[in-house]
Structures are given as C-alpha cells and as structure tokens.
Amino acid sequence: MMKRTLPLLAGIFILAIFASCGSNKDLQQRAPAQFSEISYTYNSNGISLHIPVKAIQENRVNLEAVYFHGMKSALIKSEDQPNLYVANFRMGSGEMVMDVDPAKEYGNKPPQMPEESPFSIEEDEAILVFTQNDKLKYYKLTGIVEKE
Template sequence: MKLFKNPFSLLFMFVIFSQCATGKEFETKVSFELGEVYYQEWSLDSKADVSGINIFISIEKNPKNIEFDSVYFHGKQTKLKLKSNSVYIGRFENRTKLKNDIIMSHEPYREYGNKVPVLTKKSPFQLKENVCIVSYKTSDKVKYFKIENINKK
C-alpha cells in the first residue's frame, strides 16, 4: 500500500486508467492523404421538417486501399458512403416532426400500425463544431483519425 501514499503515483494511476477507459486512440501517422473536407447543411422544405448535414471527405492518395467506415460529427455517427472514386459522404438527417401519427391506446390492437422511429447513433466522442472523427479498417483492425478545421459551405 506504499504505492498510494505518494500523491504523484495516485495521479499517474488515474491518468493511465482514464486513457484505457476510452479504448479509442487516434492515429497520428496514416498511409492516406486527405483532400478537401467540408460540410453542408440542407433542408427538404421551407418548414424544415426534415433537414440535416452532409460531410464530404476527399481522399487524394490511398495507396493501401483503406476502407473508410464511419464518421463522427456534431454528436452523431453515420456510415461513410463512396460518392465517387475519391470522395466519401456522410449523411446526418434530422426529423423535427413525425410524418405519421402514432396511435397510443390501452387497447394493444389499435397500436398495431405504429412505425418504429428511426434513431441516429450518438457519437461516443465529444468534439468541437468543426472537428470530426473517421473510422477505417486495416487488416481487420478498426482505427480512428481526427480531422480538424472543417469548413462549412
């Protein structure tokens, strides 16, 4: 128990265990080269019942053909989809109103036609407004890369 008598050893143990708790470390050296990264807000109608954000990630060089998986941005997570040969897009949708009414009743058969709401996955990361995290796979391992200073167009 002499280990915990020194306040610095206790602080050291706290730092070690707090970093292990996240389990997600960011890669600093990657084998791909990023191009332009930006996001755009969109809305389907003037009432803004359905709106969202699209994030565009351009890859200039990808010599190891890395498979990009997901993006974490503005407190949410979504899958990345290949838009063209070198541009990935992540689509985040916000619905402020439900299009279909939900029937609530004490009689279970009346609720039969209710549709299950679509929920977006929340991000495990707390990020600033212009920062995102990209997850990608290399040799069956998931790795994370942080992109900062993302512009809004």
C-alpha cells in the same frame, strides 16, 4: 495474511492485463489517406459530410465511419465521384407525415440517435473510423468547413 494477499494481487494483475487490452483506442498520428478540404452542408434531412480523398492505399485502408456533431454515421463512397466519401447524419426531416392512421406515417424517418465520440472533439473536427490491415483505428480530422 500472506495466503489472502497473493490471490488478491494475482486477480488485480489479471484484471489490469484485460483492461489494457480492451482500451486500445488511440488516435493515429498519421493520416490513413491524403484528404482535400473536408466540408459539410445542411440539407432538408440533416448534415452531409464530404471527405474528398486525394490518395489512399485501398488494398490496406478502408474508411468505415465518422463521428461528427455528436453522431456517428457510416462512410459511403460516392458513385458519381470515385474519390469522395460521404457521411449523412439525419436530424429529422421537415417532411414528416402525421396522421390518425399510423400506417400512413410508415415512411417517416426518425432523427439519428446521438452517439458519443470516443475522443473529445471541437465543432470543426471529426473522428474518422477506419481499418488498416484489418485493425480498427481512429484519426482526428480537423479544419472542417461549412459550405452552403
């Protein structure tokens, strides 16, 4: 009996160690940057999320992506406004070309696939994915407002 339980316990212990290493998805309590009012707008292609940054340690922190309204999108630094990060979520445009010839439909962009956030969030919240000192981290953005 003892000969079988020792390897079983050792196996469970090793599994527990590996499981705890893989689930290191904790929300950070401290913001990786100072943000102004975060807002989103609807346009002909979908949703555009605007994240204005007041201050960020660019040599240590890199804003990567964001989960919002059931989708995930990369964050892109605006060329016009250096302190603005934008995420675009395609919901399918109304300008689809439908034709008997499939080659004419080539330019159609499909809607973005849903992607579940690693954390539960409300309608006015988003999960910011960022790297700090080359470590992947998450931060919950709250109070996001819709603008016209």
